[in-house]
Amino acid sequence: xxxxxxxxxxxxxxNAFLISLVIGAAFGWCLEQAGFGSSRRLAGIFYxxxxxxxxxxxxxxxxxxxxxxFAFAFGVIRPDAIYVPETILGAQILxxxxxxxxxxxxxxxxxxxxxxxxxxxxxxxxxxFGAILGSYAFNEAYPLIEPYxxxxxxxxxxxxxxxxxxxxxxxxxxxxxxxxxxWTSELIEERFSFIRLAERSSGLWAxxxxxxxxxxxxxxxxxxxxxxxxxxxxxxxxxxxxNHVELAEDHIEPEEVARALLAGQKRIVIADLRSREExxxxxxxxxxxxxxNSAVKMLDRYREHDLIVLxxxxxxxxxxxxxxxxxxxxxxxxxMADGLRGFFDRVLKPASLRIEPLSExxxxxxxxxxxxxxxxxxxxxSASPPGAAAE
Amino acid sequence: MYNEQQGNPYLNPYLAGFLLGLTLLASFxxxxxxxxxxxxxxxxxxxxxxxxxxxxxxxxxxxxxxGAQPLKYYLVFMLAGILLGGFVSAFVNRRIxxxxxxxxxxxxxxxxxxxxxxxxxxxxxxxxxxxxTSGMALTGTALLTTGGVAFLLATFAGGYLxxxxxxxxxxx
Numbered sequence: 001x002x003x004x005x006x007x008x009x010x011x012x013x014x015n016a017f018l019i020s021l022v023i024g025a026a027f028g029w030c031l032e033q034a035g036f037g038s039s040r041r042l043a044g045i046f047y048x049x050x051x052x053x054x055x056x057x058x059x060x061x062x063x064x065x066x067x068x069x070f071a072f073a074f075g076v077i078r079p080d081a082i083y084v085p086e087t088i089l090g091a092q093i094l095x096x097x098x099x100x101x102x103x104x105x106x107x108x109x110x111x112x113x114x115x116x117x118x119x120x121x122x123x124x125x126x127x128x129f130g131a132i133l134g135s136y137a138f139n140e141a142y143p144l145i146e147p148y149x150x151x152x153x154x155x156x157x158x159x160x161x162x163x164x165x166x167x168x169x170x171x172x173x174x175x176x177x178x179x180x181x182x183w184t185s186e187l188i189e190e191r192f193s194f195i196r197l198a199e200r201s202s203g204l205w206a207x208x209x210x211x212x213x214x215x216x217x218x219x220x221x222x223x224x225x226x227x228x229x230x231x232x233x234x235x236x237x238x239x240x241x242x243n244h245v246e247l248a249e250d251h252i253e254p255e256e257v258a259r260a261l262l263a264g265q266k267r268i269v270i271a272d273l274r275s276r277e278e279x280x281x282x283x284x285x286x287x288x289x290x291x292x293n294s295a296v297k298m299l300d301r302y303r304e305h306d307l308i309v310l311x312x313x314x315x316x317x318x319x320x321x322x323x324x325x326x327x328x329x330x331x332x333x334x335x336m337a338d339g340l341r342g343f344f345d346r347v348l349k350p351a352s353l354r355i356e357p358l359s360e361x362x363x364x365x366x367x368x369x370x371x372x373x374x375x376x377x378x379x380x381x382s383a384s385p386p387g388a389a390a391e
Numbered sequence: 392m393y394n395e396q397q398g399n400p401y402l403n404p405y406l407a408g409f410l411l412g413l414t415l416l417a418s419f420x421x422x423x424x425x426x427x428x429x430x431x432x433x434x435x436x437x438x439x440x441x442x443x444x445x446x447x448x449x450x451x452x453x454x455x456x457x458g459a460q461p462l463k464y465y466l467v468f469m470l471a472g473i474l475l476g477g478f479v480s481a482f483v484n485r486r487i488x489x490x491x492x493x494x495x496x497x498x499x500x501x502x503x504x505x506x507x508x509x510x511x512x513x514x515x516x517x518x519x520x521x522x523x524t525s526g527m528a529l530t531g532t533a534l535l536t537t538g539g540v541a542f543l544l545a546t547f548a549g550g551y552l553x554x555x556x557x558x559x560x561x562x563x
Binding site: 001002003005006007011012016017018019020021022023024025027028029030031032033034035037038040042043045046052055056057058059060062063064065066067071076077081082083084085087088089091092093094095096097098099100101102103104105106107108109110112113114115116117118119120121122123124126127128129130131132133134135136137138139142143145146148149154156157158159160162167170171174183187193202203204207241279295 | 401402403404405406407408409410411412413414415416417418419420421422423424425426428429431432433435436437439440448449452453454457463464466467468469470471472473474475476477478479480481484486487488489490491492493502503505506507508509510511512513514515516517518519520521522523524525526527528529530531532533534535536537538539541542543544545547548549550551552553554557558560561563
């Protein structure tokens, strides 16, 4: 697993600036090589004369998308080491539409105009001046536009998740659409362009096959274990796993969790398997949200911890995840018995509401737990976790 | 008449796209972010504003958040890189030619006016959408974000719906 400048939180370091400069240079070189230092060529796509914009954009998108697919599948990088731009759907559709008008009007977009300007295009320089003015105008108008600026905020949103399709399947779909678009572009140019451009279509067969094979591989890798982890020989016997169950070593009581957390002597991580919404509503302070389908991958960094406690509302999902984690060689994982419902009943329920007789020491401990886990004055008398309806 | 391009022919678009994709992939794996251009331009805009009227820029809600040194930002350096890389490639391939690119029948003044107004519109829109063709369409779509794909489709919708109005500037 590699760390990125972003994940090590050093995008403002001199090192990051130098790397940005080098990557920018490669970017500028590619744009110029593609012929994007020419506004006539860029605008060509809107008049079906020159489809280079579509060919280059789609080739780049598919290459980077599949490259990332491989990188994730082989565990080269964690998905959260990459900054994913947030989706603010309304603002981006509106902004995109207006941007498209500016694009066709001027024949430039910001990156290409920089390349155009250094290629000697005076219109590119004028465009850049305009874009700087436009950014300035946005700042001046910001108080008025603010509602639109946050219109349709969805946070980090992936289109394959929104449509309920697996990443690998969606990547294959995008690749198929790209190949279709490439061949259609060639036909369009044949029909509408006046002259044959020198570079037309050579190598398109090879490139089409190349990306389709890549996409099928990414899809297959993603199918075999939802996050690319395959069951490998870990030397774990089924009988051994089941033995742990028989000896009740698979679970830990809520009171023990509370005591261990407050003692603070062990490195403990509480992994909350509920939905994001339930987690956001309330979780045991300090616990992490763990989507169950990426449990094996996400817990990897806690392998050396003393204890990983799986919690959900009940204990069915944690129990199932526990078995899978055992297969992957996790020895430090336990399920919290009775889940969060148990935690609320046995740890957080106020002493005054309890039926069983309590010693003074027990009552004090309960009060201490309530202060530590709920904060003072919060959730008085609350005996059930909020949103505990579904497991 | 159509192709008056100087110097060496351009690279095969699929190869250029593949190399651009590798650049984007390298950016993801090393920087942990995608590519971007409009962010750098907006920072320059904020810097210009600071030179003219520091008080009002620092107190403004949008530019103000970038502080007194908006140029100390990785996308500004990436923009400088684009300039360098683009220049080297254009120079080596003898494609540098001072001109206002337009159709033979279009006056230069009209072309420049369209470039200016288009630039203002595009610059404004990038702030609203939080990115341009590089940061939103290319990067966002490669990461398969909902916003990136929506921006890409909306850009082409806006472009194709209005392309007819601006066609004359390319007529020879």
